[in-house]
Amino acid sequence: MYSLESKDLHLYYGDFHALKGITMGMKKNEVTAFIGPSGCGKSTYLRCFNRMNDLIDNVRIDGEVLVDGVDIYQKSILVDDLRTHVGMVFQKPNPFPKSIFENVAYGLRVNGTKDKNLIAERVETSLKQAALWDEVKDKLKKSAFELSGGQQQRLCIARALAIEPSVLLMDEPASALDPISTAKIEELIYQLKENYTIIIVTHNMQQAGRVSDNTAFFYMGELVEYGKTKNIFTSPKDTRTQNYVTGRFG
Amino acid sequence: MSFTSNPNLNKSKRFWQAFAFNSFRLLSFLVVAILVVILGFIIINGISVISWEFLTEMPREGMTKGGIFPAIVGTLWLVVGSLLFACPIGILSGIYINEYAKDGWLKRFIKLMTNNLAGVPSIVFGLFGMALFVNKFGFGDSILAGSLTLGLLALPVVIRTTEEALKAIDDSFRIGSLALGASKWQTIWKVILPIALPNIITGIILSVGRVSGETAPILFTVAAYFLPKLPTSIFDQVMALPYHLYVISTSGTNIEASRAMAYGTAFILILIVLLVNLLANWLRRYFGRKVKMN
Amino acid sequence: MKRYFHNFGERLIEGILALSGAVTSLTVLLIVVFLFKEGLGLFSQHPVSEGGVIVVNNQNPVKELSAKQIKEIYDQNITNWKEVGGKNQPIKIFRLEDITDYYPEEQLGANFEYLPQRLSELVSKQPEIIAYFPEQYLSKNFQGHPIELENITLGSFLGGKEWYPTIQPAVQMGVLPLILGTLWVSFGAILIALPLGLAAAIYTAEIADNKVRNTLKPVIELLAGIPSVVYGFFGLVVLVPLIQKVFGLPVGETALAGSIILGIMALPTIISVTDDAMRTTPRAMKEASLALGATKWQTIYKVVIPYSISGISTAAILGIGRAIGETMAVLMVTGNASVIPHTFLEPVRTIPATIAAELGEAPQGGIHFQALFALGCILFLMTLIINVSVDMVSAKKKANR
Ligand SMILES: Nc1ncnc2c1ncn2[C@@H]1O[C@H](COP(=O)(O)OP(=O)(O)O)[C@@H](O)[C@H]1O
Ligand SMILES: [Mg+2]
Numbered sequence: 001m002y003s004l005e006s007k008d009l010h011l012y013y014g015d016f017h018a019l020k021g022i023t024m025g026m027k028k029n030e031v032t033a034f035i036g037p038s039g040c041g042k043s044t045y046l047r048c049f050n051r052m053n054d055l056i057d058n059v060r061i062d063g064e065v066l067v068d069g070v071d072i073y074q075k076s077i078l079v080d081d082l083r084t085h086v087g088m089v090f091q092k093p094n095p096f097p098k099s100i101f102e103n104v105a106y107g108l109r110v111n112g113t114k115d116k117n118l119i120a121e122r123v124e125t126s127l128k129q130a131a132l133w134d135e136v137k138d139k140l141k142k143s144a145f146e147l148s149g150g151q152q153q154r155l156c157i158a159r160a161l162a163i164e165p166s167v168l169l170m171d172e173p174a175s176a177l178d179p180i181s182t183a184k185i186e187e188l189i190y191q192l193k194e195n196y197t198i199i200i201v202t203h204n205m206q207q208a209g210r211v212s213d214n215t216a217f218f219y220m221g222e223l224v225e226y227g228k229t230k231n232i233f234t235s236p237k238d239t240r241t242q243n244y245v246t247g248r249f250g
Numbered sequence: 251m252s253f254t255s256n257p258n259l260n261k262s263k264r265f266w267q268a269f270a271f272n273s274f275r276l277l278s279f280l281v282v283a284i285l286v287v288i289l290g291f292i293i294i295n296g297i298s299v300i301s302w303e304f305l306t307e308m309p310r311e312g313m314t315k316g317g318i319f320p321a322i323v324g325t326l327w328l329v330v331g332s333l334l335f336a337c338p339i340g341i342l343s344g345i346y347i348n349e350y351a352k353d354g355w356l357k358r359f360i361k362l363m364t365n366n367l368a369g370v371p372s373i374v375f376g377l378f379g380m381a382l383f384v385n386k387f388g389f390g391d392s393i394l395a396g397s398l399t400l401g402l403l404a405l406p407v408v409i410r411t412t413e414e415a416l417k418a419i420d421d422s423f424r425i426g427s428l429a430l431g432a433s434k435w436q437t438i439w440k441v442i443l444p445i446a447l448p449n450i451i452t453g454i455i456l457s458v459g460r461v462s463g464e465t466a467p468i469l470f471t472v473a474a475y476f477l478p479k480l481p482t483s484i485f486d487q488v489m490a491l492p493y494h495l496y497v498i499s500t501s502g503t504n505i506e507a508s509r510a511m512a513y514g515t516a517f518i519l520i521l522i523v524l525l526v527n528l529l530a531n532w533l534r535r536y537f538g539r540k541v542k543m544n
Numbered sequence: 545m546k547r548y549f550h551n552f553g554e555r556l557i558e559g560i561l562a563l564s565g566a567v568t569s570l571t572v573l574l575i576v577v578f579l580f581k582e583g584l585g586l587f588s589q590h591p592v593s594e595g596g597v598i599v600v601n602n603q604n605p606v607k608e609l610s611a612k613q614i615k616e617i618y619d620q621n622i623t624n625w626k627e628v629g630g631k632n633q634p635i636k637i638f639r640l641e642d643i644t645d646y647y648p649e650e651q652l653g654a655n656f657e658y659l660p661q662r663l664s665e666l667v668s669k670q671p672e673i674i675a676y677f678p679e680q681y682l683s684k685n686f687q688g689h690p691i692e693l694e695n696i697t698l699g700s701f702l703g704g705k706e707w708y709p710t711i712q713p714a715v716q717m718g719v720l721p722l723i724l725g726t727l728w729v730s731f732g733a734i735l736i737a738l739p740l741g742l743a744a745a746i747y748t749a750e751i752a753d754n755k756v757r758n759t760l761k762p763v764i765e766l767l768a769g770i771p772s773v774v775y776g777f778f779g780l781v782v783l784v785p786l787i788q789k790v791f792g793l794p795v796g797e798t799a800l801a802g803s804i805i806l807g808i809m810a811l812p813t814i815i816s817v818t819d820d821a822m823r824t825t826p827r828a829m830k831e832a833s834l835a836l837g838a839t840k841w842q843t844i845y846k847v848v849i850p851y852s853i854s855g856i857s858t859a860a861i862l863g864i865g866r867a868i869g870e871t872m873a874v875l876m877v878t879g880n881a882s883v884i885p886h887t888f889l890e891p892v893r894t895i896p897a898t899i900a901a902e903l904g905e906a907p908q909g910g911i912h913f914q915a916l917f918a919l920g921c922i923l924f925l926m927t928l929i930i931n932v933s934v935d936m937v938s939a940k941k942k943a944n945r
Contacts, residue, residue, distance in 0.1 A: 050835060057754055081260065084837035094828035096847060107836035110846065112260055156832070163837060267841035271751055277743035278752070278760065281815075284808055285763050288770065288778050342564035350561055362935055363569040369862075369931040370575065370924065371869025372772075373896040377903070381578040385908070402571055409568065433550070435557045435696040456769070463771025466871040466896070470903055492773040492872070499777050500876055509781075516774050523769040531762065 001069050003028040003197035004049055009063035011044055011053065013114065018044050020221040021063070026168075031189060031198045031231065035206035036218035037244065043091075043202045045218070046169050049199070050086040067167065084111055087165035091172040093152035095144035095159075100136050103144045103155055107163035113174050122162050130158035131188055150181025168192060170200040174207065186211050189223070205245055209233055211232060217241045270472025289520060296517025299510050302423055308478035313498050314507035323480055324393075324488030326464050328472065331397025331484070336404040337454060343405075343448075344412025368406035372466040375403050380470040394484040396472025403467055404457045415446035448537035451540055452530045461527035463519055465492040467512050491519055555635070575924065583918035584891045586701070589911045590693040591715045597679050598713055599696065600652050601671045606630040608692040612700070614714035616676060625672070638666070638675035656681075664688065676713035696911075701918065704865065707882040707893075709902065717915050721884045723922065725799070725892035728885045729874060730867035732803025733810055735736040737863050741814030748815070749822040768812035776876030783852040783889040784877055791889055797879030800888040805873045810863035817862060821855020822848055858934050871896035895923050 002025030011019035019041050026032045034042040038198060044053065051072060053059045065072050072082055084107070095103050104123040113119055123140075127133040133152040136147070144155055160168060170189070174182040189198060189211045202208050208215055209229060216226040217240075225232060225241045236242045307317035342537040347364075379399030389395040419442055427437040465473075473493035481488050495515040498508040591611035598614065600606060606628055609617075611872035616622040617635055626632045643652065643659070646666055654657050667675055668687030675688075682690075696717055704718015748760045777919060779801055788796030825848045833843040849856070879891025880901060899916050906912040 052831060052835065055831070055834070078260075078264075080263070080834075080837045080839050083835055088835040090828060090832065090835075092828060094826070094832045096829065096832065096853065105836075106833070106846070110263065110836060110838035110842045112263060159832075159836065250935070256591060263839050263842060267839040270841045270844075274743045274751060278747040281740060281744045281767075281811060282760070282763050284811075285767050288775075288808075289766070291778065291782060292774065310582055312908055339564045339567050342561050343567060346561035346565035350558055351565065360565055360569060362571050362932075365935065366928060366931045367568045367571050369869075369927050370572075370898055371867055371871065371927055373577065373869070373871040373899050374579070374920050374924050374927075377576045377917060378578055380903070381582060381917070382574065386578075389659040405568060405571070433554055435554055459769045463769075463773065465771070465773045466900055468695065492771050495777055496872060496876070499780055512781075516777050519771050519774050523554050523766065523771070526760065527766055527769055 001144050002066070003068060004199070005064075005066040005069075006045075006048065007064040007066070009045075009048065009062070009065060011041075011048065012060040013056070014058045019048075022223045024158035024216060024223055024226050026197055026199060028197045029193055029195075030198060030213045031193055031211055033212035033215045034199060034201045034218060035203070035205070035208055035215060035244070036224075038203075040218040041221045042218050043171050046171055046199060046201055049167065049169055050083050050088055051077075052088065054079065084163050085165055086167040086169060087158050087163065089153070089160055089168065089170045089173045089223075092176050093149060093156050095147075095152050095155055098144060099141050100144050100147070100155060101140040104162050107159060111163060112201060123158075126162040127155075129161050129188075130154045130191070131184055132158055135137050148181075150177045150184065153177060153181065153185065154188070157185070161192075167195070167197045168199075170198065172201050172203060175203060182207070196206040205233070205247075217244060219244075271302075291522050292513065292516045295513040296515075296520070299514030300517060303474065304511075304514050306413060308477065309511070310478075313476060313494075313511060314504055315447050315511075318489075318491070318494060318511070318518070320478060320480060320520070321489040321491045321494040324472075324490045325492075327393050327457055327481060327484075327488055328396050328400055328490060329462050331393055332404055333454065333458065335398055335458060336408050336457070337399030340405050340408025341412050341450060343439060344409045345443075347409070348413050348416040349434070349442070364406050364409050367402070368410070372403060372464055373469075374469040376469050376471065377400055378402075379467060384471055390485065391470070391472055391474075391487045392485045393472055393481060393488055396468045396488075396490075397484075399467045399471045400461050400464060403464065407460065408450075408454060411457075412446070412450050415449035415453070418449070419445050435459045452533045452537075455526055455530045455533070459523045462522050463492050465496055467492075468493060480492035486514070491515055491522075495519065511514065548624040560613070579917055579921050579924055582914055583921040585906050586717070586911065586914040586918045587696055587698060589696060589914065590912065591696050591717060592693045592713060595679050596675065596676055596713055597682050597695070598676050598684070599667055599688045600674050600691055601667055601680075602688055603671050604630055604689075606691065607689070608694060610694045611696070611714040611716060612704070612706075614691075614693070615706070615708075615711070615716055618676075619825060625915060628796070633672050635674060636670060638670075638673050638677075640677040640681075654776060656900060660686075675934060701915075705884060707898070709906070709915055715911060717911075719895075719922065721882045722893055722895050722898050722919065724884050725878075725898075726857070726868055726894040726923075726926075728888075728892055729799050729802040729806060729878060729894055730864050732799060732888055733806035733867040734864050736803060736807030736861065737810040737867075738816055738860055741811050741859070741863065742818060744811070745815045745822065745859075746820035746844060746849075749819045750848060764812050764815050767808070768816075772809065773872045773876075774830060775805050775809055776873035779873060779877035787889075793889060795879060795891065797877055798889050799885055799890050799892040802874045802878035802892065802894070803888065805877055806867040806870055809873060812868045814859045814863045817853070817859035818856050821852035821859070825851045854937050854940070858937050861930055861934050861937070865927050865934075868926055868930075871900050874928070875900050895919050899923075 005025035007023050009019055009022040022045060034046065036042055047053050048065050050066060061073060096106060101123055104126055105119050106121050107121060124133065127136060132151060135151060135191060144152065147155060174185050186207065189200065190199060200211060212228065212229045215229040215232040217224045217232065219240050225236060225238045232241065233245055236245060304317045306319050310316035347357065347360060351360065355458050377393055381396035383398050384391060423441055423445065424437055427441045467488055472487055474487040474489050475497055477487060477489050495512055499505065499512040504506060597736050606625060609628060613622065613628050618637060622628060623630065623635055625635055643662065652662060655918045660681045663677060663681055664683050664687045666671055692716060701717055701719060703720060704716065705720050706716040707721055708716040748757050752760065781805060783801050784796035787793065787798055787801050822915050829847055829851065830843055833847045875897040878893065878897065880893040880897055881891035882893045885892045899919055903916050906916055
């Protein structure tokens with residue numbers, strides 16, 4: 001069974017047809033990269049899996065989105081519970097104006113964890129998972145804004161990990177970062193794979209090549225090609241994919 | 251699955267959300283209800299009073315009969331007078347703040363003073379108008395003194411409106427015009443102001459509503475208790491709608507008997523506000539569409 | 545040459561614009577000058593009522609009394625001269641109308657032409673007397689000495705508990721009840737407006753869908769547009785009788801009525817400022833919270849409200865400012881009794897209402913007139929403090945970003 005799956009998924013922003021019948025599935029413990037030129041619908045598709053598109057007015061969705069085999073757009077779904085199951089990391093680091101500790105503890109608190117020891121323990125584990133613990137363990141009470149951009153993004157990853165989701169959606173998580181931070185985050189993705197289903201949207205072909213098992217190429221709202229990453233990069237079937245991965249447009 | 255409907259999971263956060271949202275919805279509807287009650291009450295009681303006679307005749311029999319014609323005319327004079335003063339100065343001032351003044355203490359000071367002026371209570375404007383225009387300048391209780399006082403009150407509104415209208419205009423318009431060799435003022439006059447004008451006009455129309463309803467600033471600068479004739483010059487006193495409403499509902503010769511007149515006057519005041527708001531909204535939509543179409 | 549004129553024109557225009565830009569600052573300056581010139585004049589005035597004199601017997605060692613003491617004497621709360629630093633003898637109060645108790649009418653003359661003489665006689669004969677009468681009856685060779693009244697001091701003005709600006713023989717200019725009345729009514733108003741306004745702002749900014757938002761906005765604009773005298777009228781004919789009935793009061797004109805009406809009037813300010821502030825919360829911040837499984841409500845109170853807290857405080861301060869300065873509506877519904885308020889069910893009188901109600905009757909340049917301008921100064925300072933603190937809050941907020 002797929003961990004994440006969509007069947008003939010269409011999405012409209014008002015009259016604009018942004019996703020045109022996407023059918024694909026992603027397995028647990030695999031990293032899938034979404035690539036494609038800007039505006040092709042990568043983020044839109046990604047945000048279907050934690051129903052982040054619900055926040056936008058005038059969005060209409062047809063088709064099915066399944067998480068662990070469950071249709072998440074059916075009525076009985078509780079969106080906030082879905083989101084504890086499907087974590088997300090955004091393009092720009094977006095820590096809260098709170099302390100480092102409180103940033104990581106946020107998800108636990110809003111989901112009803114009261115036990116202080118448990119919270120402290122989980123904060124520490126998550127920060128370690130996100131390879132940030134050593135850098136911040138002495139200043140947990142400091143504002144998250146005092147961290148560098150790369151550290152902030154790892155904090156946001158730690159924050160997402162703290163509530164122990166089983167899926168991690170990452171929308172260009174390294175696009176705003178320097179090469180060293182990017183390397184750290186790629187390393188992180190590689191390790192997290194053991195426990196998570198991961199999707200990473202990226203503009204960077206090398207990055208997709210380095211971190212992902214599978215790659216999906218989107219173009220103007222369509223899924224053009226999806227397969228093993230090395231196949232997509234070395235022997236794409238579609239000329240559009242070929243043009244894109246060889247850098248001829250986008 | 252943990253995220254499918256499990257009614258026991260995180261019950262409390264869901265309860266609080268429902269509780270908070272429902273309370274807020276209720277309170278918001280209460281706000282709407284307050285407006286509906288006030289408007290409804292005055293419209294229902296006032297509309298039956300409105301007649302041709304009410305609008306065009308002088309008050310009679312201790313202001314319990316007749317009409318409110320002189321008060322309507324007086325308010326009209328005051329609105330026109332105050333805007334004649336506030337509009338040019340306000341618009342010029344807005345242009346100065348947004349287009350000329352450099353960021354720094356001077357600009358900040360001017361803005362702070364404009365905010366301060368906007369925050370000055372209307373009764374203080376009344377005191378000031380009396381001290382300066384009525385006494386010092388010797389205008390006496392007159393349309394002139396009242397209009398100037400009301401004009402000062404409307405000034406910050408016009409300034410802010412102009413400022414915001416100008417701020418909303420993309421810099422590319424300015425750069426484009428300057429690049430063609432137009433001077434700064436030519437750019438403002440020929441390019442910027444025409445674009446900003448609809449918004450400025452909308453703001454001015456809204457301030458008509460404000461000026462026509464103000465009582466405290468005219469108490470001691472122009473308003474007459476009872477004056478059944480029309481003004482012939484700007485040095486005359488006039489009756490005005492808001493002051494008239496105050497007088498006949500609190501200190502008329504026979505408060506009970508003038509109740510109907512009071513409802514009618516309140517209705518006219520509300521009507522002005524409604525019309526002004528409708529007009530402003532219509533303008534916004536009309537010009538909004540036009541800009542988009544271009 | 546042409547270029548020169550061109551430049552000159554540009555300069556001229558800039559000058560005119562700068563001049564217009566200076567008008568508001570100039571106005572504020574002029575307001576300060578005129579208000580304070582008139583208002584401060586109060587403190588060089590004797591509080592004896594316009595055109596009157598207070599005299600005592602020549603043997604009486606008391607030379608000077610305060611306005612407060614005179615009032616106490618005439619209210620017969622002080623009955624012995626020693627209480628005000630004189631000899632141990634009872635005080636005998638005299639008002640002009642008492643003259644017929646001492647002299648038959650024929651001795652005063654047909655046109656009271658002998659009145660000054662008789663008054664002089666009376667005061668010289670009665671060592672215990674204190675007499676108050678119009679200055680015009682003070683004869684040239686009056687046998688007795690006038691009481692000097694202490695000037696009104698800032699302390700007695702601000703701290704005085706009694707506001708009787710036209711009482712005879714000595715006016716009482718204590719503004720404490722008016723200041724407290726103003727704060728009391730405004731406090732009540734904000735108590736009503738803040739929860740209601742915040743709720744409505746949160747609802748419009750964060751919860752309601754576009755359709756509801758688009759109907760709420762004009763509603764709020766209309767509320768802001770209704771003239772205060774119409775609010776006052778509505779309060780007078782609907783709210784005041786209602787309060788009277790519900791609480792079984794002798795009169796319905798109360799602080800409560802004022803607070804409710806002012807609360808309604810402060811709503812648009814509070815709602816629109818809060819709404820604006822909350823809208824500045826970055827979308828990314830809200831999304832981060834929601835993506836962690838927080839409900840919308842948790843996101844609002846854990847992220848949106850803390851983020852916009854300075855805007856919300858600005859809204860509250862501006863709301864209070866609006867309430868403090870409001871005149872007509874309060875004047876019409878609060879009953880205007882100048883007593884220090886203890887409950888919301890009593891009549892109170894605010895500073896703006898006092899000015900509006902009394903300035904028309906106060907003779908120009910007189911003590912009462914100046915006292916009302918001094919009230920205007922207090923009001924102006926109150927709102928100035930509010931505006932400057934709002935400016936500081938928003939400046940601080942900008943610095944924090
Ligand atoms: N909130 C929105 N309203 C309307 N159109 C949107 C919205 N968000 C994205 N779009 C449009 O949908 C398309 C896909 O956007 P997106 O998923 O962000 O692309 P990508 O992430 O691949 O760059 C774009 O054409 C974009 O303009
Ligand atoms: Mg994107």
